[in-house]
Amino acid sequence: MIDFVTLCDYIGTFAFAISGIRLASAKQFDWFGAYVVGFVTAVGGGTIRDVMLNSTPFWMEQPSYLFVSGLALLFVIIFRRYVIRLNNTIFIFDAIGLGLFVVVGIEKTLNFGFPMWVAICMGTITGSAGGMMRDIFINEEPLVFRKDIYALACVFGGVVYWICLRFGLAVTLTQLFCAIGVILMRVVAVKYHISVPVLKGES
Amino acid sequence: MIDFVTLCDYIGTFAFAISGIRLASAKQFDWFGAYVVGFVTAVGGGTIRDVMLNSTPFWMEQPSYLFVSGLALLFVIIFRRYVIRLNNTIFIFDAIGLGLFVVVGIEKTLNFGFPMWVAICMGTITGSAGGMMRDIFINEEPLVFRKDIYALACVFGGVVYWICLRFGLAVTLTQLFCAIGVILMRVVAVKYHISVPVLKGES
Amino acid sequence: MIDFVTLCDYIGTFAFAISGIRLASAKQFDWFGAYVVGFVTAVGGGTIRDVMLNSTPFWMEQPSYLFVSGLALLFVIIFRRYVIRLNNTIFIFDAIGLGLFVVVGIEKTLNFGFPMWVAICMGTITGSAGGMMRDIFINEEPLVFRKDIYALACVFGGVVYWICLRFGLAVTLTQLFCAIGVILMRVVAVKYHISVPVLKGES
Numbered sequence: 001m002i003d004f005v006t007l008c009d010y011i012g013t014f015a016f017a018i019s020g021i022r023l024a025s026a027k028q029f030d031w032f033g034a035y036v037v038g039f040v041t042a043v044g045g046g047t048i049r050d051v052m053l054n055s056t057p058f059w060m061e062q063p064s065y066l067f068v069s070g071l072a073l074l075f076v077i078i079f080r081r082y083v084i085r086l087n088n089t090i091f092i093f094d095a096i097g098l099g100l101f102v103v104v105g106i107e108k109t110l111n112f113g114f115p116m117w118v119a120i121c122m123g124t125i126t127g128s129a130g131g132m133m134r135d136i137f138i139n140e141e142p143l144v145f146r147k148d149i150y151a152l153a154c155v156f157g158g159v160v161y162w163i164c165l166r167f168g169l170a171v172t173l174t175q176l177f178c179a180i181g182v183i184l185m186r187v188v189a190v191k192y193h194i195s196v197p198v199l200k201g202e203s
Numbered sequence: 204m205i206d207f208v209t210l211c212d213y214i215g216t217f218a219f220a221i222s223g224i225r226l227a228s229a230k231q232f233d234w235f236g237a238y239v240v241g242f243v244t245a246v247g248g249g250t251i252r253d254v255m256l257n258s259t260p261f262w263m264e265q266p267s268y269l270f271v272s273g274l275a276l277l278f279v280i281i282f283r284r285y286v287i288r289l290n291n292t293i294f295i296f297d298a299i300g301l302g303l304f305v306v307v308g309i310e311k312t313l314n315f316g317f318p319m320w321v322a323i324c325m326g327t328i329t330g331s332a333g334g335m336m337r338d339i340f341i342n343e344e345p346l347v348f349r350k351d352i353y354a355l356a357c358v359f360g361g362v363v364y365w366i367c368l369r370f371g372l373a374v375t376l377t378q379l380f381c382a383i384g385v386i387l388m389r390v391v392a393v394k395y396h397i398s399v400p401v402l403k404g405e406s
Numbered sequence: 407m408i409d410f411v412t413l414c415d416y417i418g419t420f421a422f423a424i425s426g427i428r429l430a431s432a433k434q435f436d437w438f439g440a441y442v443v444g445f446v447t448a449v450g451g452g453t454i455r456d457v458m459l460n461s462t463p464f465w466m467e468q469p470s471y472l473f474v475s476g477l478a479l480l481f482v483i484i485f486r487r488y489v490i491r492l493n494n495t496i497f498i499f500d501a502i503g504l505g506l507f508v509v510v511g512i513e514k515t516l517n518f519g520f521p522m523w524v525a526i527c528m529g530t531i532t533g534s535a536g537g538m539m540r541d542i543f544i545n546e547e548p549l550v551f552r553k554d555i556y557a558l559a560c561v562f563g564g565v566v567y568w569i570c571l572r573f574g575l576a577v578t579l580t581q582l583f584c585a586i587g588v589i590l591m592r593v594v595a596v597k598y599h600i601s602v603p604v605l606k607g608e609s
Contacts, residue, residue: 021402024348030399032355033348047255052453052463057255060321080403118466132543137335139344141545145430145439152438196436199427200486224605227551233602235558236551250458260458263524283606340538342547 005100010068012097015090016042017072020134022083025076027138034076037137039069044130049105049122053112095186098150099179101127102157106178116165120158127154127182149189152196157182208303213271215300218293219245220275223337225286228279230341237279240340242272247333252308252325256315298389301353302382304330305360309381319368323361330357330385352392355399360385411506416474418503421496422448423478426540428489431482433544440482443543445475450536455511455528459518501592504556505585507533508563512584522571526564533560533588555595558602563588 020041024034043065047057059065076083083090105126109119128144128151135142144150160181164174188194223244227237246268250260262268279286286293308329312322331347331354338345347353363384367377391397426447430440449471453463465471482489489496511532515525534550534557541548550556566587570580594600 025402027344028401029344029348031402032358032399033345034402036348036354051254051457052466054257054460054462056257060255060317060324063320066320066324077402114466117469117472121466121472136339136542136545137345137348139339139342139545141433141435142439142543145435145442151442155438196438198434199431199437199440199483228605230547231604232547232551234605235561235602236548237605239551239557254457257460259460263458263520263527266523269523269527280605339542340548340551342542342545 008096008100009104010064011093012100013042013065013068014072014075015093015097016130017069018076018083018090019094019131021073021076023134023138023140029138031073031077035069035073037134038072039066040137041130041134042069042072044133045101045126045128046105046130048129049108049126052122052125053109053114055108055112091190095183096179098127098153098186099157099182102154102182103161103175103179106158106161107175116162120155120162123158123161124151124154127151127157146198148193148195149185153182153185153189156185211299211303212307213267214296215303216245216268216271217275217278218296218300219333220272221279221286221293222297222334224276224279226337226341226343232341234276234280238272238276240337241275242269243340244333244337245272245275247336248304248329248331249308249333251332252311252329255325255328256312256317258311258315294393298386299382301330301356301389302360302385305357305385306364306378306382309361309364310378319365323358323365326361326364327354327357330354330360349401351396351398352388356385356388356392359388414502414506415510416470417499418506419448419471419474420478420481421499421503422536423475424482424489424496425500425537427479427482429540429544429546435544437479437483441475441479443540444478445472446543447536447540448475448478450539451507451532451534452511452536454535455514455532458528458531459515459520461514461518497596501589502585504533504559504592505563505588508560508588509567509581509585512564512567513581522568526561526568529564529567530557530560533557533563552604554599554601555591559588559591559595562591 017038020038021034024037029037043057043059047059050057079086102123105123106119109122110116114122131144131150132142135144157178161174161178164177169177220241223241224237227240232240246260246262250262253260282289305326308326309322312325313319317325334347334353335345338347360381364377364381367380372380423444426444427440430443435443449463449465453465456463485492508529511529512525515528516522520528537550537556538548541550563584567580567584570583575583
């Protein structure tokens with residue numbers, strides 16, 4: 001049986017892939033293109049993190065991420081008409097995935113011997129760079145920088161992690177609080193339509 | 204004298220660079236910008252592969268790729284008016300290059316000790332990520348995901364490689380069949396206007 | 407006290423970040439998104455260089471680049487109305503940064519044992535890839551390939567470096583002449599509206 005963390009990892013991958021596949025389908029991508037966009041949305045952030053850490057991209061070590069992205073494609077094809085009704089469920093899956101991805105990114109970076117501020121950067125990249133790559137692929141301005149609080153929720157989770165570490169909490173609790181911090185901030189931001197203020201340009 | 208494989212490599216680089224330079228010129232890029240787009244189209248896929256394999260990008264080991272891309276720029280500048288008439292020739296060059304790039308990508312990945320499914324991914328990235336980067340640079344939605352069969356032809360070639368390997372064929376034959384698989388699928392797809400079906404979005 | 411080179415490095419980072427933040431604000435990015443675009447504009451080129459050299463991205467070794475980008479965001483927020491009047495000063499800062507970034511890129515690449523032509527490529531990437539990434543993020547066609555002489559000024563500086571090295575000049579002088587070459591070419595190109603000719607497309 002797979003453990004709880006692996007389950008959350010698959011759930012997050014599935015939700016991230018679905019967001020990529022849906023946006024690709026809105027742009028008339030073919031099935032294969034939509035699959036690639038879904039896959040990149042799911043693993044892109046972790047891949048950039050791993051390249052910067054000089055480590056082999058995590059998805060090259062086991063084929064499960066390719067499979068889960070394939071399941072996401074099947075899901076969108078089969079349940080196309082009902083997928084909108086599932087928006088709330090997908091949103092929760094996405095938030096859980098985001099929380100976990102941030103924890104994984106911080107963890108791995110600390111294990112490579114980097115200081116906490118680099119780990120927070122890498123946690124944020126792990127969580128939000130995939131969505132950024134998705135928007136670049138489908139030729140839209142990155143949503144993560146313009147709607148609700150997304151990347152900033154990752155930073156917030158990283159700060160929670162840092163504070164917990166400072167107060168000497170156990171690693172498991174620290175990780176849990178970090179993930180909960182990310183998830184809560186996402187849920188609250190979306191529910192109450194809280195956004196980072198837009199930077200006013202020069203007139 | 205250069206051997207047959209090197210010749211195919213240069214032909215492919217030349218054809219890939221030309222596709223980048225032509226699309227850049229349609230977007231009013233300057234000469235230098237068009238050169239860069241051409242170069243990135245030609246070497247971008249292999250560069251992403253090498254970065255993921257934790258290897259030095261192949262074009263940094265000898266300047267010939269910079270020269271061949273320069274020749275492609277000269278070619279487009281001088282034969283601008285006649286280049287359209289050469290579309291069929293350029294298409295064949297492009298297909299030959301694609302076939303070779305996929306083989307090179309698979310080969311290198313297997314040499315680094317990765318399993319076959321990673322090699323197929325890397326072969327596909329070697330063949331199609333350059334075209335994807337080209338479309339991102341010129342700010343268009345990636346053509347490789349929307350027209351004819353391109354990235355999928357790379358996957359097909361990878362599967363051919365895998366089957367040949369399973370049946371114990373000699374390496375040279377395996378590589379040849381893989382390249383022929385990619386080229387054939389491209390030619391057939393373009394000649395008979397076969398595409399991967401578009402993923403229908405939610406209405 | 408910080409030395410002269412470090413000061414130029416911060417000035418360049420500041421100016422590059424400002425160009426990213428201003429363009430992001432014109433696209434209605436939120437504060438955090440504008441900060442990220444500014445940061446990527448400033449460190450993106452050096453990051454791509456370091457990834458290709460198989461080295462840890464330079465900004466992960468000390469947090470000053472994150473701080474300087476933060477200062478640039480504050481600067482744009484506070485002096486929004488007056489920032490246009492400072493265009494000339496920012497341009498000079500940007501040119502100084504460009505000159506330094508090219509020198510740093512060449513230096514590092516040579517130290518890794520690569521030949522001069524790779525160093526010129528890496529110097530050019532260090533100087534201009536950040537601006538390219540900025541334009542991809544804000545979903546515009548890369549300005550560096552279409553306006554004034556930008557990437558080509560980096561190549562020019564690299565050639566100056568190469569010639570000085572050939573004539574046996576001291577390293578410090580070589581670096582100084584390279585930086586001056588980049589800065590002069592930028593200033594002259596902008597002042598006299600010199601551009602690389604546009605590549606005419608097929609009609």
